Amino acid sequence: xxxxxxxxxxxxxxxxxxxxxxxxxxxxxxxxxxxxxxxxxxxxxxxxxxxxxxxxxxxxxxxxxxxxxxxxxxxxxxxxxxxxxxxxxxxxxxxxxxxxxxxxxxxxxxxxx
Amino acid sequence: xxxxxxxxxxxxxxxxxxxxxxxxxxxxxxxxxxxxxxxxxxxxxxxxxxxxxxxxxxxxxxxxxxxxxxxxxxxxxxxxxxxxxxxxxxxxxxxxxxxxxxxxxxxxxxxxxxx
Numbered sequence: 549x550x551x552x553x554x555x556x557x558x559x560x561x562x563x564x565x566x567x568x569x570x571x572x573x574x575x576x577x578x579x580x581x582x583x584x585x586x587x588x589x590x591x592x593x594x595x596x597x598x599x600x601x602x603x604x605x606x607x608x609x610x611x612x613x614x615x616x617x618x619x620x621x622x623x624x625x626x627x628x629x630x631x632x633x634x635x636x637x638x639x640x641x642x643x644x645x646x647x648x649x650x651x652x653x654x655x656x657x658x659x660x661x
Numbered sequence: 662x663x664x665x666x667x668x669x670x671x672x673x674x675x676x677x678x679x680x681x682x683x684x685x686x687x688x689x690x691x692x693x694x695x696x697x698x699x700x701x702x703x704x705x706x707x708x709x710x711x712x713x714x715x716x717x718x719x720x721x722x723x724x725x726x727x728x729x730x731x732x733x734x735x736x737x738x739x740x741x742x743x744x745x746x747x748x749x750x751x752x753x754x755x756x757x758x759x760x761x762x763x764x765x766x767x768x769x770x771x772x773x774x775x776x
Contacts, residue, residue, distance in 0.1 A: 582764065591754060591769035592705075637704060641765070649695070649756070649765060651705045 550575045552640055554652035562660045563630060569623040569655045571638035576616045579647060583612050583623050584637040586654070592637070596623070628659045663689050665757050667768035674745055674775055682740045682771045684755030690735035691757035695765065696728075699752040711738050745775040 551574045561567055573581070580599050584592040596605045596612040598621070604613040611624040621638055635654045642648050664687040674680045684694055693712050697705040709725075711717040711732035719725045729741040738757075742749055752772050756765040 580764065584767075589752075589772070592767045594764070594767070597764050639705075648707055648710065650707070651697075653704045 550578075550640055550642070550648075550650045552638060552650050552652040554636075554638060554655050556655060557653065558656040558658070560658040560660060561628060563628060565628050566624070566626050567628055567657075569625070569636050569638075569657070571621040571623070571652055573619045573621075573640050573650075575640075576619055577643070578616065579641045579643050581612075581614050581621050582639050582641070582649075583610075583621075584639065586635045586637060588635075595636075625657075630659045630661050633657055633659050663687075663757075663759075663766040665691075665755065665766045665768040667753075667755060667771050669771060670769065671772045672774070674773070676746055676775055677744055679741055679743045680745055680773060682742075682753055682755075682773070684738045684740070684757065684768050686736045686757045686759075686766070689757075689759045689766075691738070692735065692760040693758050694732055694738040695756045696730060696738075696740050697754045697756070699754065699770075705754060708740075742773065745773070747775045749773065750775045 553572045555570050582597045583595045598605050598614040609626040614621045635656045637654045639649045639651045666685045668683045696708045699705045708723045709717045709719045711730050713732050713735050717730035732738040754770040755768045758765045
């Protein structure tokens with residue numbers, strides 16, 4: 549049974565810093581891994597999706613990497629801004645797009661002005 | 662991009678009543694839809710998977726007679742919380758896939774409060 553873990557659970561950094569959020573998963577047989585952002589009381593915003601055959605994806609100040617062999621993914625945020633404050637969730641999908649998505653517990657990020 | 666809507670976005674109901682939440686795929690046909698619940702400051706937990714025209718598959722610990730799921734068409738799935746209790750208060754999110762794409766698309770969520 550797939551388990552997805554995220555550390556740290558919470559992180560507070562000053563504005564402008566680069567930071568890394570970590571995600572680990574127990575079953576490397578994944579279809580893809582996705583990073584989401586969730587603002588308080590809101591739904592999910594998809595940030596980056598990495599297919600199982602890919603190593604990383606980039607969008608603006610965000611870069612996500614995937615290492616299936618070690619069961620790890622990282623989300624790198626460059627030059628953090630107060631607007632980046634949110635909860636970040638990573639999630640693994642099983643063998644196809646119709647497979648279950650298993651979510652990590654999330655990292656609550658706070659960027660101090 | 663693919664859009665999934667949920668209705669209502671927020672609902673308050675009295676204990677013992679039933680409430681229905683709709684999940685719609687607006688610009689694609691959703692062969693499979695998923696329902697999640699999220700308690701405050703916790704992650705999303707999958708409740709059930711539904712395929713159009715067949716019975717939903719529930720995750721362990723989810724009561725199928727309490728959380729009725731219907732996926733009668735390729736664009737609509739409904740979740741009915743029957744005889745709701747305060748402990749059912751949660752954020753319910755659906756997702757949908759057309760089976761051919763490489764990702765699932767999530768709805769904006771429904772906040773249920775049972776008083």
